[in-house]
Amino acid sequence: MAIAATTINILGIVFLSHAVYSAYEHSLLPSSSLPTPPSSILPHIIDPKINLPLDITLETLFSVFLLCVGVVLSSPELKPIQWNVWAGRLERSKEARVVKEVGVGGGNPYAVLEERPGFLDIRGRRKEFAGWVREGER
Amino acid sequence: MANPLLEAPTNSSPATAIDLSQKASTFINSQSSWLSAIPYPLSLFINTESQEKWQTYENLFLACLRTGDDNTAYACLESLTNRFGKGNDRILGLQGLYKESTAKNDSELAEVLKEYEEILKNDPTIFSIRKRRAAVLRSMGRTSDAVTALTNLLDQSPTDAEAWSELADLYLMLGSYEQAIFCLEEVVLVMPNSWNMQARTGEVLYLSSEKLEGADQLRLLSESMRRYCRSLELCDDYLRGYYGLKLTTDRLLELLSTGKKSQQSSSDPVKGDLAPPSIDAVKKLNELATSKLTEIVRRSKSGEKGWDGYSEAEIIAARELLDRGTQKIER
Structure with a gap:
């Protein structure tokens, strides 16, 4: 169990770093400085005004999910409170x-x-x- | 990490006591390093203090006294006295212990007792010495004096559960069950979560019910059964509790099945007595106790992980009780 939890944690960290790095690299692209079309769902104030590709967003969400699971699994056994x-x-x-x-x-x-x-x-x-x-x- | 030096040696087996006392000299040598010889202003920068250190000193002191190694015990006592001062309550108690155990005959012991009384004349609030005095009186066989000393102590400090428990033990020794039960009830009042004292109260109630007959016996037995139930409520898989529960319910079943109907109405709600339990409830409890005892004995015998904490003697006794039950059925 401990090994599985550690593997999940490491995978999560790798995916998260990869997603962050990709987002940074993407922001350097000349095409990303183009004006973005206003979002149709979000209100004007919280519109991030960037156009990140969908795969980076998905990768970030996936890595955070992995990390959440890994941290919970690798926590020590609960002590009885009754x-x-x-x-x-x-x-x-x-x-x-x-x-x-x-x-x-x-x-x-x-x-x-x-x-x-x-x-x-x-x-x-x-x-x-x-x-x-x-x-x-x- | 387990540290055997931190386990109090008061109630351990002689073998562990001697193990502990043999560790004493190495421990004392390890404490006297050059660090403790550093002069005053510099010594403030170095921390040689810890709770563990002084707890170990006290445990070693007690273990050495038990094994008769008086010189090492004295060395431990001296370190403790240097650290905490001569007037400290606990140190006074430990010094008393040393004097008691090195007293060679009864007249020397009487001398120690006189010293205690001298200390108490100056300051009657030193409870460690008052407890020591009661303990010496008990070990000299002056039980009634010990009872008086304890009742005086409890008059002034009625929340001292340890003293109540000691008094209960003394009364039990004298055979006054009613007083013993009263004292144990006081202990339970002060520390209501102590599952072992609940079971102890059940034991004394069971013992005293053996002397009685009829309705009174029924009342005490059901009270005893309730105490055991409470101790089991406070502690899962409590061997002593299940043992007592089986013992009392066996006896109750006998009484209830042979008893007359007139016994049922003997409880007096004005006095706060509860009605005796119904046969069905007792039967259910008896079945539960039997199955639980069987489970504990089985798992402990097979050495299952996490089930190695029961004492050998208790397991054997539980097994005998179970065997007695099955024999009765076969007949």
Whole structure:
């Protein structure tokens, strides 16, 4: 998917640059300095008063469309914004629980209510650890 | 990028604690580079501070205390004290932890306790020390003193969910279910989205319903079932929640099918009790819990991607519960 998105993006950029370059080259042609017939659809004020060939216009539109699709496809996966989905992911997978930096990542933020670091029974923990070591030696 | 140094070592297994404490000396050495020796005005240009650094120091301190590596723990504590000052609440708590764990006998521990009381006499608003004091009282076996200390603390700071939760645990230890449930309800009031505390409340309600009979039991069981439902509403695929839901609905089905009609009208709407759930609803919930538990056990056993987070013991327990259910049907 990532490769397809990148290809679409590159194609879009190439087409867009080509269209822009063609438009510029076309504007240098002596024929383009001729007065243009007034547009029949557009009002007088927003009439661009140039006569670009249709293929350049189409190419521009096509390249912009490609770029739009490519950018959407290459965006990172959306994060869950529903509480239960987010919480479910924390319970389900180890990967979602990884602590990336202080305050980012980590498992259930409410687990502290059951671990209670403020009331840590350090002596009990030490005894438990010593017991674990003794068991390992045996 | 995962950084094991940032994971709090308070509730991890002994193996991870020792892993962490073995990383301590390399970490401390890596921190003392020539950069920190630069004199005052120049040192302003160099940033050696980060949240991660101090979090790591604290985690290493706790891990070393747990594994009995007191010297390294002291080194960590000293760096923290130099950075944050002696009067910092959190540092005071950590210093207390160090003294507690290096106390050799009960009289030394009593000395630590006296020190805490001395600190609190000067400034009774240091909550880390008040919590430590309650914890020491508990570990010394003076449970009723610990309860008093905690109720005093909660009188002055009624939104402290951690303290409510600790008090609930103490009451549960003493067997006073009603008080424990009250405390857990307070926790849920302060943090209504905590799915594990909802499940915990359900567990305590279930436990206390076992002691009762008839209408009261039915009331507590349905309350417990509702708590589990809420925890599942807050968290998809919550193994503990589904386990509890299956347990309570199994029990409720037994009660509702054998119970008399008089039990149905026992709920008192004036007191805010809800009517017991209908058999159909309970049956549906039971089926849902069974199918979900089966799915979780299956997917976790097969090691599907993104389903590796459940603890081994919990999966085994869920499996046993499911097996018990199928045996009953076969009979």
